[in-house]
Amino acid sequence: MSASSSEANPEQGLSIEAAGLRTNYHDLGSGHPVLLIHGSGPGVSAWANWRLTMPELARHARVIAPDMAGFGYSERPDGFVYGMDAWVTQAVGLLDALGIQRADVVGNSFGGALALALAIRHPRRVRRLVLMGSVGVPFAMTAGLDAVWGYTPSFEAMRALLDIFAFDRRLVSDELARLRHEASVRPGFQESFAAMFPAPRQRWIDAMASREPDIRRIAHETLVIHGREDQVIPLANSITLAGWIPRAQLHVFGQCGHWTQIEHAARFARLVGDFLAEAGADEPLPLQD
Numbered sequence: 001m002s003a004s005s006s007e008a009n010p011e012q013g014l015s016i017e018a019a020g021l022r023t024n025y026h027d028l029g030s031g032h033p034v035l036l037i038h039g040s041g042p043g044v045s046a047w048a049n050w051r052l053t054m055p056e057l058a059r060h061a062r063v064i065a066p067d068m069a070g071f072g073y074s075e076r077p078d079g080f081v082y083g084m085d086a087w088v089t090q091a092v093g094l095l096d097a098l099g100i101q102r103a104d105v106v107g108n109s110f111g112g113a114l115a116l117a118l119a120i121r122h123p124r125r126v127r128r129l130v131l132m133g134s135v136g137v138p139f140a141m142t143a144g145l146d147a148v149w150g151y152t153p154s155f156e157a158m159r160a161l162l163d164i165f166a167f168d169r170r171l172v173s174d175e176l177a178r179l180r181h182e183a184s185v186r187p188g189f190q191e192s193f194a195a196m197f198p199a200p201r202q203r204w205i206d207a208m209a210s211r212e213p214d215i216r217r218i219a220h221e222t223l224v225i226h227g228r229e230d231q232v233i234p235l236a237n238s239i240t241l242a243g244w245i246p247r248a249q250l251h252v253f254g255q256c257g258h259w260t261q262i263e264h265a266a267r268f269a270r271l272v273g274d275f276l277a278e279a280g281a282d283e284p285l286p287l288q289d
Contacts, residue, residue: 024066026046033063037112039108046072068114104130135209139205155178167257232258
């Protein structure tokens with residue numbers, strides 16, 4: 001494991017082998033571990049997704065934010081088969097490599113589907129669950145998500161995507177669009193991204209969905225969060241999840257798109273931090289793994 005990070009590029013953190021995959025990750029703070037799983041936008045990385053959240057949660061917890069396979073600065077092996085099985089294996093492998101038996105898990109969008117699958121397949125590895133703007137239940141492809149997954153690199157395309165992501169257009173500048181476009185065309189980034197979600201794209205939504213009976217059996221305390229004006233993932237997803245998960249609570253941010261953790265950064269971090277702080281070390285373990 002490398003203990004050095006790049007000052008020139010804050011997206012590059014530490015490096016460790018997780019289930020045979022060289023994984024780039026960030027590790028901040030101390031206390032009970034919280035695993036943050038990013039979304040699936042073009043050029044995304046854990047740092048880009050969670051840069052405002054990590055330092056706030058790290059005040060009271062150990063925050064771990066990896067780049068999942070195919071994203072950011074984690075390894076992109078030739079012939080790698082992207083899918084929920086591989087991503088869950090990587091996430092569990094990361095916990096194993098870091099010696100973490102049980103973590104709180106926070107998932108954003110695509111990361112929400114992964115967090116959900118992790119809690120279902122390895123319930124004893126998860127203490128509490130946070131799902132934000134989450135995939136993971138059946139829904140019809142939105143125009144916004146089709147644009148995200150169908151992104152063809154250009155400054156104009158990235159600028160248009162940022163307009164879809166954010167409710168508050170003041171967050172969307174040409175400089176931000178330039179930076180995110182440049183991130184999306186780094187060597188290997190667009191190639192792996194395009195390989196993940198080729199058209200027809202409804203099948204990838206379906207492949208990420210967990211079975212309703214499995215979701216209904218989730219025993220973990222769960223916080224479900226959504227932006228009311230989200231154009232990428234429908235609010236109905238979170239309403240469904242809050243209805244299916246027995247110990248769930250739902251928080252909806254008004255005047256907010258798909259970037260809850262950025263558009264309402266302070267409120268989001270406080271909401272999640274307070275929810276996780278309520279969990280004691282003796283939070284009951286699920287009956288099976």
